[in-house]
Amino acid sequence: MPPKPLDYESINENVKKAQYAVRGELYLRATELQKEGKKIIFTNVGNPHALGQKPLTFPRQVVALCQAPFLLDDPNVGLLFPADAIARAKQYLSFTSGGLGAYSDSRGTPAVRKEVAEFIQRRDGYPSDPEFIYLTDGASKAVMQILNTIIRGEVDGIMVPVPQYPLYSATIALLGGTLVPYYLEETANWGLDTNELRRSVREARYKGLHVKAMVIINPGNPTGQCLSEENLREVLQFCYEENLVLLGDEVYQTNIYQDERPFISAKKVLMDIGPPLSKEVQLVSFHSVSKGYFGECGQRGGYFEMTNIPPETVDEIYKVASISLSPNVPAQIFMGLMINPPKPGDISYDRFVRESKGVLESLRRRARIMTDGFNSCRNVVCNFTEGAMYSFPQIKLPPKALETAKQAGKAADVYYCLKLLEATGISTVPGSGFGQKEGYVHNHYFVFFFYPFFYAIFRLNQNYFSTILRVCLD
Amino acid sequence: MPPKPLDYESINENVKKAQYAVRGELYLRATELQKEGKKIIFTNVGNPHALGQKPLTFPRQVVALCQAPFLLDDPNVGLLFPADAIARAKQYLSFTSGGLGAYSDSRGTPAVRKEVAEFIQRRDGYPSDPEFIYLTDGASKAVMQILNTIIRGEVDGIMVPVPQYPLYSATIALLGGTLVPYYLEETANWGLDTNELRRSVREARYKGLHVKAMVIINPGNPTGQCLSEENLREVLQFCYEENLVLLGDEVYQTNIYQDERPFISAKKVLMDIGPPLSKEVQLVSFHSVSKGYFGECGQRGGYFEMTNIPPETVDEIYKVASISLSPNVPAQIFMGLMINPPKPGDISYDRFVRESKGVLESLRRRARIMTDGFNSCRNVVCNFTEGAMYSFPQIKLPPKALETAKQAGKAADVYYCLKLLEATGISTVPGSGFGQKEGYVHNHYFVFFFYPFFYAIFRLNQNYFSTILRVCLD
Known part of the structure; x- marks a missing residue:
């Protein structure tokens, strides 16, 4: 029988070619482990709320009111929502038809x-x-x-x-x-x-x-x-x-x-x-x-x-x-x-500033902790995270560690990211998923990258680094 | 100078080839007229809320609570939300992480x-x-x-x-x-x-x-x-x-x-x-x-x-x-x-059924009014709308009307849909946008289609039909 149009051999080759490491092999394995009951910390993608960041109150209030416009006519609405959120919701609703x-x-x-x-x-x-x-x-x-x-x-x-x-x-x-x-x-x-x-x-x-x-x-x-x-x-x-x-x-x-x-x-x-x-x-x-x-x-x-x-x-x-x-x-x-956030003088302004500053300051603190933590480890270097949400350390592996990965039939970074996942529940992304210079091997050390979203540090503190090292270098 | 990569002559030919009549020439003209202050009724796409259908209360309550989870801890939440909406929101939030x-x-x-x-x-x-x-x-x-x-x-x-x-x-x-x-x-x-x-x-x-x-x-x-x-x-x-x-x-x-x-x-x-x-x-x-x-x-x-x-x-x-x-x-x-809507016995069940039945019965009524209305017009036939949200009448035009469109350099259906729009503010879609049999001309009458979303009848009653005919056949 000929293959059917949605059999693997029939489908669009470009679909097959596309690779998306951020939700690739590591992520799929992490999802499996989670199903089996293991506690997983997903640091494979910038997903702050999944790692405990709270949503800012004001925008959520406005959108909740837009979702439930009947609340705007309720005499009790003022008990749950501030006046500026109500006004902003009314304004957005007036801009839409429907x-x-x-x-x-x-x-x-x-x-x-x-x-x-x-x-x-x-x-x-x-x-x-x-x-x-x-x-x-x-x-x-x-x-x-x-x-x-x-x-x-x-x-x-x-x-x-x-x-x-x-x-x-x-x-x-x-x-x-x-x-x-x-x-x-x-x-x-x-x-x-x-x-x-x-x-x-x-x-x-x-x-x-x-x-x-x-x-x-x-x-x-x-x-x-x-x-x-x-x-x-x-x-x-x-x-x-x-x-x-x-x-x-x-x-x-x-x-x-x-x-x-x-x-x-x-x-x-x-x-x-x-x-x-x-x-x-x-x-x-x-x-x-x-x-x-x-x-x-x-x-x-x-x-x-x-x-x-x-x-x-x-x-x-x-x-x-x-x-x-x-x-x-x-x-x-x-x-x-x-x-176009709340402005000075608005009822929700202070709270909004407090919450948003809290998020940014915490990120800034963690960027520093994360980079310093990596750099304090032997055989690990990590450029300071000037912006964005990720740290991208380079970890040098001894030849024996490379050999072990090779024998398992895996790229070294994939192999050790998998080991890290199994040992700690931290789901990272191997550096090769982001692309690396070809033939990037020097002094018998192979270079590879993690992609740990640095919220994880909050939950794992210093053990994080020693665990990584134990997993990778022992 | 050579064309730049995002100049029209450089871009992906498939992008140029794609035609989407539902938001095509007619819609664009309608948007222009709206900007100029004309009242437009958009019947070009199935967009019920834009034509006055109210959202169902229960689902909006649940999603509003999910957007504003801090409300769930507020002692006043019961004043604005029923207990089953609160319970359902908690359930969904417990299923997500973050x-x-x-x-x-x-x-x-x-x-x-x-x-x-x-x-x-x-x-x-x-x-x-x-x-x-x-x-x-x-x-x-x-x-x-x-x-x-x-x-x-x-x-x-x-x-x-x-x-x-x-x-x-x-x-x-x-x-x-x-x-x-x-x-x-x-x-x-x-x-x-x-x-x-x-x-x-x-x-x-x-x-x-x-x-x-x-x-x-x-x-x-x-x-x-x-x-x-x-x-x-x-x-x-x-x-x-x-x-x-x-x-x-x-x-x-x-x-x-x-x-x-x-x-x-x-x-x-x-x-x-x-x-x-x-x-x-x-x-x-x-x-x-x-x-x-x-x-x-x-x-x-x-x-x-x-x-x-x-x-x-x-x-x-x-x-x-x-x-x-x-x-x-x-x-x-x-x-x-x-x-998975509310079940019998749930607090919100009766209201949910009343609202959803109301919507469906009204649609059913209008499907009938719409088809009957079209069929009561000379030179218009329209199959009964058994389902979906659209009526698709066929309107036969006299040769002179076809000639006029031709002289204006437009397909007949596009031409008269534009005229209908200018005269009444009703934004429809010419039948050719949906495809027609090739060479579909008989007895010197050209066949074309409107695509009026039949909510419009609510606002326009019988004048709708006579207007269409006046515009198209006079």
């Missing part, structure tokens, strides 16, 4: 897109137009839509930093394009070197690829570095010279844990440079409600802003968005609340 | 997938396994994911009913596959004839296509017919013989407006047939919280159930779902509430 249960425009509710434009303008000091801002079901979906607009086939190359967040490698494979790696330099705090960019694009073109776009993740995921203004200028100049769209993944823009290199958006740097670049370089910037101090991952809300993209293309992107009708409306409200 | 703000498993929360399996088992009388049920951000996203798994390129054909809901044509174009139309017979109440299916597949294979799947929409969108058990048997037999996956779009399964042909699922008919078909035919069935009496379009919740799909493929689908992390969690709760 409340949260109606599809919005496929680009998102105009009122929230306007709030986003005002936020960008406040942040960057340059005008932003809601017509070029689309709301989405999270930033991942936004990235996928833009890559789908760009990639026509295998000859189209997309430059992606390595190590990278595997959304990019997976999506490029799924869409049948080609990933063009540029390597970040671990010994220079995961720095982005323009010589390396030039090498990367030259090599790709030599292979016959049309290199069409370059991705930056700022702050870095999984690498945690913040790009300097100077570095962003160089990147924009490079994109201008090489005729590349710049895709700016800026979802961690409020997750900054040092003061020397504050977040600066690619859009602002581009506008600062002025013409011709500011009129010419095509830029798409992404943001999300899943990170920052909101951490509202489960709500699935994001936006992208398009700069220097011609209206005909914007219309095509609109058309494709419309095929799935609209992004979910509750998360659009979360986005509005995130980028 | 509440609505945490990513769930990429297939959806196990507890809700279990509820869905139990619902399917109650509905069909056959077991259903949560491992083969995936929750999604609405049924559209689910359909897109399955088509992406199937389609490898242009030679892969997907059989789609014509007229069809343009999600299918748009997605197939976007994925670079080929749409293989089979025509529904308007004079036989939009019946599905197996001779036509055979003609369709034969013709496609003659052209060199690999026909891989067949879509049914039951109840029909936009055509409103309910498939009989006999017809479903024939379809399944056909899929078995021709080695096709059956994609069963069953999102309107509770929108039934007659008693002769109740909804029956493709899964049930397949299991009733027994082996070998019940073990062999690959079936994916889709459902949504956007339709039925919930009508919660803006929440974006859906599921698909896979039957006879091998585990390796199920794993691939899981992997691809995981790239965008998880469907939005609030809509997963809505799905749980929809397929």
